[in-house]
Amino acid sequence: MSVSSETQPHDEKSVLELELDHNREAPSLARAAIAGFSENRDLDAATLATLTLLVSEVVTNAVIHPDVEPPGAIRLAARIAQGRIRVEVTDEGSGFTPQPRDPARSDRGYGLFLLEHQASAWGVERQSGNTVWFELSV
Amino acid sequence: MVRPTKFEIREHATEPALKLSVTGELDMNTVELLARHVERSLADGPRALRLDLAELGFMDSSGLRFLIDLYDRSRREDWELSIVRPHDEAATMVLRATGADTALPFEPDGSS
Numbered sequence: 001m002s003v004s005s006e007t008q009p010h011d012e013k014s015v016l017e018l019e020l021d022h023n024r025e026a027p028s029l030a031r032a033a034i035a036g037f038s039e040n041r042d043l044d045a046a047t048l049a050t051l052t053l054l055v056s057e058v059v060t061n062a063v064i065h066p067d068v069e070p071p072g073a074i075r076l077a078a079r080i081a082q083g084r085i086r087v088e089v090t091d092e093g094s095g096f097t098p099q100p101r102d103p104a105r106s107d108r109g110y111g112l113f114l115l116e117h118q119a120s121a122w123g124v125e126r127q128s129g130n131t132v133w134f135e136l137s138v
Numbered sequence: 139m140v141r142p143t144k145f146e147i148r149e150h151a152t153e154p155a156l157k158l159s160v161t162g163e164l165d166m167n168t169v170e171l172l173a174r175h176v177e178r179s180l181a182d183g184p185r186a187l188r189l190d191l192a193e194l195g196f197m198d199s200s201g202l203r204f205l206i207d208l209y210d211r212s213r214r215e216d217w218e219l220s221i222v223r224p225h226d227e228a229a230t231m232v233l234r235a236t237g238a239d240t241a242l243p244f245e246p247d248g249s250s
Contacts, residue, residue: 110199
């Protein structure tokens with residue numbers, strides 16, 4: 001399993017970037033990384049719990065429903081600025097054209113519900129893979 | 139920083155209900171361990187099951203879905219499921235956010 005983490009030199013520790021292997025350990029590793037990233041930022045317990053939950057949900061969805069076949073790595077990015085934390089979870093393609101997520105896919109269930117109700121904002125973007133992002137006020 | 143998800147199930151052979159205490163993080167990975175353990179426990183026939191989540195440190199909707207399915211099964215097979223509520227905010231958030239905190243058979247606070 002390859003896990004790498006780096007911070008941007010121009011803005012120390014305000015950015016997290018992590019690449020996770022596509023497997024069932026990915027949500028746990030993503031939560032651990034977000035916990036480390038959130039340390040010493042004065043987040044209250046409820047915000048931290050919401051952040052951890054949403055990260056787990058979005059990464060879980062990426063593991064269960066890869067948008068590319070064969071599934072590549074899952075990229076987790078987070079940054080904090082101006083009272084907001086933004087998290088992006090991207091399914092990396094392996095040279096194949098990613099298919100947009102089907103919003104009608106009902107088996108995504110609670111993850112989507114939680115994003116809808118707990119995030120300040122969220123969305124899906126198609127770039128070099130498919131990215132699900134969300135923001136929380138902190 | 140690669141590490142296995144923290145997770146432990148302890149079985150207490152109490153009567154009349156079998157009690158399972160679950161600690162650590164309940165997610166898509168660890169929920170399979172819990173599902174297998176519960177399946178083995180129920181293999182000899184339905185009996186009351188008490189799931190102690192008091193010390194659970196995290197739960198997401200993978201865990202929630204398991205609890206809902208287990209509750210449905212208990213009603214279908216006519217045995218009693220009771221759940222001890224987790225304390226940690228990271229474990230209760232998914233319950234509160236979905237309304238499951240009032241829909242699942244949680245024991246009243248303080249009863250243990």
